[in-house]
Amino acid sequence: MAEKQVKVGLVGFGTVGCGVAKLILEDVDSIAAKTGLRLELACVVDTDTKSPRPVKLPNGILTNDINRLLNDDTIQIGVELVGGTDAAKQVQLKMLEAGKDVVTANKALLAEYGSELYKAAHKNNRCIAFEGSCAGGIPIISAIRTGLAANNITAMYGIVNGTCNHILSEMTSKDEDFAEALTQAQDKGYAEADPTLDISGEDSAHKLAILASIAFGYEIKLDDIFVEGIEAISKGDIRYGGEMGYILKLLAIGQKDKDNRVSLRVHPSFIARDNPLARVDGPFNAISVFGSAVGQVMYYGRGAGMMPTASAVVADIIDVALGNSATTFRHLHLKPRNEIESLIEKIGNCISRFYIRVMCKDQAGVVARWSKILGDHQISISGALQHEGIGPDNTVPVVIITHPTQQKNITAALEELEKLDVLSGKPVCIRIVDIPEDKD
Amino acid sequence: MAEKQVKVGLVGFGTVGCGVAKLILEDVDSIAAKTGLRLELACVVDTDTKSPRPVKLPNGILTNDINRLLNDDTIQIGVELVGGTDAAKQVQLKMLEAGKDVVTANKALLAEYGSELYKAAHKNNRCIAFEGSCAGGIPIISAIRTGLAANNITAMYGIVNGTCNHILSEMTSKDEDFAEALTQAQDKGYAEADPTLDISGEDSAHKLAILASIAFGYEIKLDDIFVEGIEAISKGDIRYGGEMGYILKLLAIGQKDKDNRVSLRVHPSFIARDNPLARVDGPFNAISVFGSAVGQVMYYGRGAGMMPTASAVVADIIDVALGNSATTFRHLHLKPRNEIESLIEKIGNCISRFYIRVMCKDQAGVVARWSKILGDHQISISGALQHEGIGPDNTVPVVIITHPTQQKNITAALEELEKLDVLSGKPVCIRIVDIPEDKD
Numbered sequence: 094m095a096e097k098q099v100k101v102g103l104v105g106f107g108t109v110g111c112g113v114a115k116l117i118l119e120d121v122d123s124i125a126a127k128t129g130l131r132l133e134l135a136c137v138v139d140t141d142t143k144s145p146r147p148v149k150l151p152n153g154i155l156t157n158d159i160n161r162l163l164n165d166d167t168i169q170i171g172v173e174l175v176g177g178t179d180a181a182k183q184v185q186l187k188m189l190e191a192g193k194d195v196v197t198a199n200k201a202l203l204a205e206y207g208s209e210l211y212k213a214a215h216k217n218n219r220c221i222a223f224e225g226s227c228a229g230g231i232p233i234i235s236a237i238r239t240g241l242a243a244n245n246i247t248a249m250y251g252i253v254n255g256t257c258n259h260i261l262s263e264m265t266s267k268d269e270d271f272a273e274a275l276t277q278a279q280d281k282g283y284a285e286a287d288p289t290l291d292i293s294g295e296d297s298a299h300k301l302a303i304l305a306s307i308a309f310g311y312e313i314k315l316d317d318i319f320v321e322g323i324e325a326i327s328k329g330d331i332r333y334g335g336e337m338g339y340i341l342k343l344l345a346i347g348q349k350d351k352d353n354r355v356s357l358r359v360h361p362s363f364i365a366r367d368n369p370l371a372r373v374d375g376p377f378n379a380i381s382v383f384g385s386a387v388g389q390v391m392y393y394g395r396g397a398g399m400m401p402t403a404s405a406v407v408a409d410i411i412d413v414a415l416g417n418s419a420t421t422f423r424h425l426h427l428k429p430r431n432e433i434e435s436l437i438e439k440i441g442n443c444i445s446r447f448y449i450r451v452m453c454k455d456q457a458g459v460v461a462r463w464s465k466i467l468g469d470h471q472i473s474i475s476g477a478l479q480h481e482g483i484g485p486d487n488t489v490p491v492v493i494i495t496h497p498t499q500q501k502n503i504t505a506a507l508e509e510l511e512k513l514d515v516l517s518g519k520p521v522c523i524r525i526v527d528i529p530e531d532k533d
Numbered sequence: 534m535a536e537k538q539v540k541v542g543l544v545g546f547g548t549v550g551c552g553v554a555k556l557i558l559e560d561v562d563s564i565a566a567k568t569g570l571r572l573e574l575a576c577v578v579d580t581d582t583k584s585p586r587p588v589k590l591p592n593g594i595l596t597n598d599i600n601r602l603l604n605d606d607t608i609q610i611g612v613e614l615v616g617g618t619d620a621a622k623q624v625q626l627k628m629l630e631a632g633k634d635v636v637t638a639n640k641a642l643l644a645e646y647g648s649e650l651y652k653a654a655h656k657n658n659r660c661i662a663f664e665g666s667c668a669g670g671i672p673i674i675s676a677i678r679t680g681l682a683a684n685n686i687t688a689m690y691g692i693v694n695g696t697c698n699h700i701l702s703e704m705t706s707k708d709e710d711f712a713e714a715l716t717q718a719q720d721k722g723y724a725e726a727d728p729t730l731d732i733s734g735e736d737s738a739h740k741l742a743i744l745a746s747i748a749f750g751y752e753i754k755l756d757d758i759f760v761e762g763i764e765a766i767s768k769g770d771i772r773y774g775g776e777m778g779y780i781l782k783l784l785a786i787g788q789k790d791k792d793n794r795v796s797l798r799v800h801p802s803f804i805a806r807d808n809p810l811a812r813v814d815g816p817f818n819a820i821s822v823f824g825s826a827v828g829q830v831m832y833y834g835r836g837a838g839m840m841p842t843a844s845a846v847v848a849d850i851i852d853v854a855l856g857n858s859a860t861t862f863r864h865l866h867l868k869p870r871n872e873i874e875s876l877i878e879k880i881g882n883c884i885s886r887f888y889i890r891v892m893c894k895d896q897a898g899v900v901a902r903w904s905k906i907l908g909d910h911q912i913s914i915s916g917a918l919q920h921e922g923i924g925p926d927n928t929v930p931v932v933i934i935t936h937p938t939q940q941k942n943i944t945a946a947l948e949e950l951e952k953l954d955v956l957s958g959k960p961v962c963i964r965i966v967d968i969p970e971d972k973d
Contacts, residue, residue, distance in 0.1 A: 116683050116826055127682060127750070129864045224680070230827035232680025239857070240664070240672025242567060243556050243847035310567070369833060372812045386556060386844035387670035390834035393809060394827060404826035407683035417679070417857040424569045 096131045099414040102162035102193070104184050105174035106139035106146060106155070109198055109225070112403030113172060115148040117410075124407075130414050132407075135168050136161050159184065163191040170413055172406060173197040182206055189217045194418070196409040198225030198402055204299035208312045208427060220422035222409035227300040228253055228378045230401030231394040232408065237308050237382065238421055244384030246308040248348045250528050253300040255376035255396045256291035257323050257343040259283045261361075262374045264328050265340065271326055283376055293322040294343060294359040301345035305357055308382070309349050311436070312427040313357065319440040321360035330521055333478055333492045334448055339363035340371040344526055356438040362526040363448055370528065383529065441501035446475070446525040449495065449503075451510060452488040452517040459515040460491070466513070470506040472498050488517045494525065536571045539854040542602035542633070544624050545614035546579035546586060546595070549638055549665070552843030553612060555588040557850075564847075570854050572847075575608050576601050599624065603631040610853055612846060613637040618645055625650055629657045634858070636849040638665030638842055644739035648752045648867055660862035662849035667740045668693055668818045670841030671834040672848065677748050677822065678861055684824030686748040688788045690968050693740040695816035695836045696731035697763050697783040699723045701801075702814045704768050705780065711766055723816055733762040734783060734799040741785035745797055748822070749789050751876070752867040753797065759880040761800040770961055773918055773932045774888055779803035780811040784966055796878040802966040803888050810968065823969060881941035886915070886965040889935065889943075891950060892928040892957040899955040900931070906953070910946040912938050928957045934965065 101117065103110055117124075117134045125131045137150055138159045162168055171188035173195060175181040181202045185195050195214065197203070203210065203226055214221045224234045228251070237246065252258050256278060263274040275292070278284035290296045298318045306313045323343050331341050344362040349355050364371050369391050373379040378396025383389055395401040412418045453459045467474065476494035483489050495503070503522060510520045541557065543550055557564075557574045565571045577590055578599045602608055611628035613635060615621040621642045625635050635654065637643070643650065643666055654661045664674045668691070677686065692698050696718060703714040715732070718724035730736045738758045746753045763783050771781050784802040789795050804811050809831050813819040818836030823829055835841040852858045893899045907914065916934035923929055935943070943962060950960045 112826070120683060120685070123685060124683065126866075127864060230824075231830060232676050235675065235680055236672050239852060240675055240848055241844065242851045243560060243564065243844050245560070245563060369812060372809060384670075384844065386552075386840040386847075388835050388838075388841055390671060390832070392830070392832055394830035398828075400826040401828055404681065404683050404824065407826075408680055411682045412679060415857075415860045417855075417860055420855045420857055424567060426566075 096125055096129055097414070098133060099130050099170065100133050100135040100168045101170045101172060101410055102136045102138070102165070102168040103134065103172045103174065104138045104159060104162065105176065106137050107174065107176070108399045109402045109406065110137070110139070110174045111146050111148045112399035113174065113406050114150060116403050116407045118148070124411065128411050128415065130411060132410065135165065138162055159187070163187055166192070168193060170194050170196060170410055172410065173199060174406070175199070178202045178205055182210070185210055185221070186213055189213050189219050192217065192219065194219050194413045195221045196406055196413060197221065197223050198406055200226040200296070200299040200303060204302035204315055207303060207306060211425060211427070214422065220413060220419045222413050222418045222422070223303065224409045225402045225405035227303050228380060229394070229396045229398060230404045231378060231380065231392045231396065232405065233304065233380050233392050234307065236392060237304070241382065241384045241387060241390070244386045246349070246382060246384050248383040248529070249304060249308060249346070249380060250370060250526070251301070251304065251345040251378070251380035252342055252370060252373050253345050253378050253380065253396060254291055254297045254343060255378055256284045256288060257297070258373065258378070259376045260292070261323060261326070261341055261343065264326070265331050265335070268328055268332065270328055271324065292324050294320040297343060297345045297359045301347060301357060301359060305347040305355070306427055307425065308347060309355055310426070310428055311355060311433045312430050317357050317437045319358040319360065323361055326361055327521070329490065330448070330450055330523060333450065333490070334363045334523070337476060337478060337492070337494060338366050339525065340366050341523070342370060346526065354436050354438050356443055358440060358443070361523055363523055364526050364528055368528050381528065441499065441504065443500045444497050445500065446497050446527065447495045447503050448492065448523040448525055450490055450492045450521040453491050454515050454517060455483050455487050455489060456515055462515055463510055463513055466506055466509045470502045472502055472506055486517065536565055536569055537854070538573060539570050539610065540573050540575040540608045541610045541612060541850055542576045542578070542605070542608040543574065543612045543614065544578045544599060544602065545616065546577050546581070547614065547616070548839045549842045549846065550577070550579070550614045551586050551588045552839035553614065553846045554590060556843050556847045558588070564851065568851050568855065570851060572850065575605065578602055599627070603627055608633060610634050610636060610850055612850065613639060614846070615639070618642045622646055622650070625661070626653055629653050629659045632657065632659065634659050634853045635661045636846055636853060637661065637663050638846055640666040640736070640739040640743060644742035644755055647743060647746060651865060651867070654862065660853060660859045662853050662858045662862070663743065664849045665842045665845035667743050668820060669834070669836045669838060670844045671818060671820065671832045671836065672845065673744065673820050673832050674747065676832060677744070681822065681824045681827060681830070684826045686789070686822060686824050688823040688969070689744060689748060689820060690810060690966070691741070691744065691785040691818070691820035692782055692810060692813050693785050693818050693820065693836060694731055694737045694783060695818055696724045696728060697737070698813065698818070699816045700732070701763060701766070701781055701783065704766070705771050705775070708768055708772065710768055711764065732764050734760040737783060737785045737799045741787060741797060741799060745787040745795070746867055747865065748787060749795055750866070750868055751795060751873045752869050757797050757877045759798040759800065763801050766801055767961070769930065770888070770890055770963060773890065773930070774803045774963070777916060777918060777932070777934060778806050779888070779965065780806050781963070782810060786966065794876050794878050796883055798880060798883070801963055803963055804966050804968060808968050821968065881939065881944065883940045884937050885940065886937050886967065887935045887943050888932065888963040888965055890930055890932045890961040893931050894955050894957060895923050895927050895929060896955055902955055903950055903953055906946055906949045910942045912942055912946055926957065
């Protein structure tokens with residue numbers, strides 16, 4: 094069968110850009126054999142054309158002039174790997190207007206301006222493919238959009254930030270402090286010098302916004318997502334939770350109830366030790382998706398890195414060139430804000446079980462006083478843990494697990510607990526996430 | 534956007550057939566909203582038109598006459614869920630000749646006659662979609678063919694038979710005998726009255742044949758696959774293996790080396806306890822795939838059952854109707870037998886570590902005699918386990934773990950061990966599978 098020549102222009106020649114260039118250049122023959130497509134890297138655009146990179150481009154294709162890409166009508170696909178939101182958005186819009194289909198791995202941009210960009214693509218009769226934007230090498234977007242197309246997706250629980258998962262895994266297995274685990278993650282290259290975007294949970298929220306949009310068909314905004322990071326997690330709480338049968342993970346959670354109300358949140362979560370997600374360690378990502386027909390499915394793999402993300406980007410390039418992406422993208426219609434705004438659940442209404450740790454002063458009647466506050470807020474206790482012995486500051490940690498209760502009850506109770514003179518410091522509160530069991 | 538009407542004919546109204554009918558009938562609106570396709574179940578063909586089923590069909594569409602499907606030119610897609618090989622093959626061929634695209638979940642048929650059917654489809658300019666044939670609801674076929682298209686797939690390790698996995702999980706967690714666990718699996722509906730196809734490993738081999746064909750691009754025959762079932766597994770060996778850090782799974786393994794030589798096998802396998810596959814319990818399936826760019830990815834979900842498999846079948850119907858399957862199928866070219874026959878590794882050449890258990894009589898010099906046999910065959914010991922105390926028959930179990938060695942050395946050594954008068958009964962030999970670690 095005759096091969097089809099496909100010219101690709103790449104904007105952004107950083108880590109992932111290098112991986113994409115490498116795959117296109119080195120695997121051109123095997124991709125042609127598998128797909129009938131002969132990919133050609135027509136130009137690579139970057140403001141920095143001087144720094145050495147780990148991939149050697151053919152002479153003359155590296156340029157700092159994006160017009161070479163935009164004005165070349167033989168280039169069918171533009172790959173945006175600039176990162177960030179402002180410049181990248183302009184690059185995508187220009188490429189769409191110039192008649193290129195767009196492939197991107199830019200999660201921050203899609204989380205913030207996805208709806209706007211999708212509309213621009215529809216208007217120009219082009220498509221945007223973004224498999225690389227969530228969970229790197231794991232083909233989760235195509236799984237949700239095509240593999241599970243016959244399902245009503247009711248929930249997803251994802252470990253979608255490898256930095257946080259690495260840090261929490263190390264804190265758990267080595268009983269390390271957060272600061273210690275972060276420094277080591279930075280030394281190993283698993284965390285950035287400025288790790289804020291990862292450890293604050295914001296990066297996970299970007300991915301959740303994209304995944305929830307396509308899974309639930311809603312125009313999700315970042316503001317719809319409650320976000321809490323892992324900065325305040327102590328190794329003691331990981332250890333106490335472990336004694337009670339839980340493993341701590343930073344989860345991105347999207348749930349849709351039978352009335353189509355959607356709850357979206359990113360926060361540290363204690364999950365049962367025997368849940369498959371509890372066993373996802375180190376820099377790996379995994380996403381459990383619940384579908385009405387399929388039950389629970391889970392996808393596991395590397396969530397970041399040069400070649401895993403490049404693998405997803407090149408898969409998208411192939412899918413776009415075959416015409417499959419256009420078909421799928423044509424039917425990406427997100428319910429607009431005015432229809433869904435009332436369907437986004439406020440965090441205060443979320444029902445959850447909670448892990449609460451207080452530091453009790455060594456006095457008689459302490460338990461009675463703080464447990465009364467819980468009772469006053471209709472919070473019922475399902476488990477407790479207190480080791481014998483008093484700490485150096487004459488306090489003792491007491492952990493309780495609550496029955497399911499609304500977040501707002503807990504918030505109100507915590508405010509009162511914080512003021513209680515028989516407790517020392519702020520109480521610690523971590524949500525326990527009961528991932529449904531798909532067993533019979 | 535105008536909806537596209539898609540008429541579907543279904544052959545085989547058993548468990549999965551009922552699930553597919555149910556999904557098409559009940560989810561027609563949500564599928565239309567997501568995909569722009571309005572699916573219509575035009576006819577359902579089965580020899581049994583009388584028995585009650587858990588789904589109510591529209592009047593007049595159930596028939597025992599396949600010609601109603603074949604002669605109706607408005608039916609674009611034929612779904613074959615007959616099962617078995619002979620009749621089903623004729624059904625698929627007739628549907629292809631009548632100009633229908635084919636969707637099937639028939640693993641036995643594709644494992645045996647896949648190449649022939651794919652050729653018939655190419656000849657008729659039609660496609661065959663078969664996501665439901667392997668691992669039920671897990672979209673593994675599309676993951677390999679599109680999500681990982683930019684990768685050279687070097688290995689896959691799959692738990693692809695839920696019956697065997699359920700039995701082995703129960704034997705492991707409850708210290709049950711095989712016979713006991715099998716009976717309970719039958720009582721719970723996880724095993725057939727005649728469980729041979731599952732417990733012999735044959736069903737896993739069917740799935741491996743299909744998966745390895747598309748992952749490696751070879752025309753694989755069932756005979757290329759070495760198969761050993763779980764019938765002879767004893768709870769004692771699961772326990773001893775557990776003490777040494779291993780979990781027993783029935784794995785379907787496909788590996789390709791740098792010279793494109795392929796090793797294909799299904800057998801009970803001890804795997805390291807901390808491997809993600811070791812934690813796949815009960816009736817679940819999971820497949821780890823290693824790609825040159827992506828590293829390790831794993832897909833987890835229900836491998837069988839009415840709705841999970843129906844979910845995959847309907848996803849295929851959608852993909853065929855959108856035209857995506859045709860594009861992908863057009864490039865499914867398997868290297869023919871004459872090119873690949875010499876690339877199929879014989880089991881004797883396979884290198885593995887081995888778990889060997891012998892029952893030693895309580896005499897002096899026993900260890901020296903049987904360990905000499907291992908040494909004579911260049912088999913080196915890396916670990917051993919012998920508990921104190923003598924069994925009721927005056928023998929004691931001794932377990933050893935070997936360093937990597939060729940299967941043929943082990944086979945020769947086992948033959949000699951079996952004849953040794955200081956050992957009682959046949960030695961037990963189980964392969965230890967070292968799934969590569971994707972860690973840094």
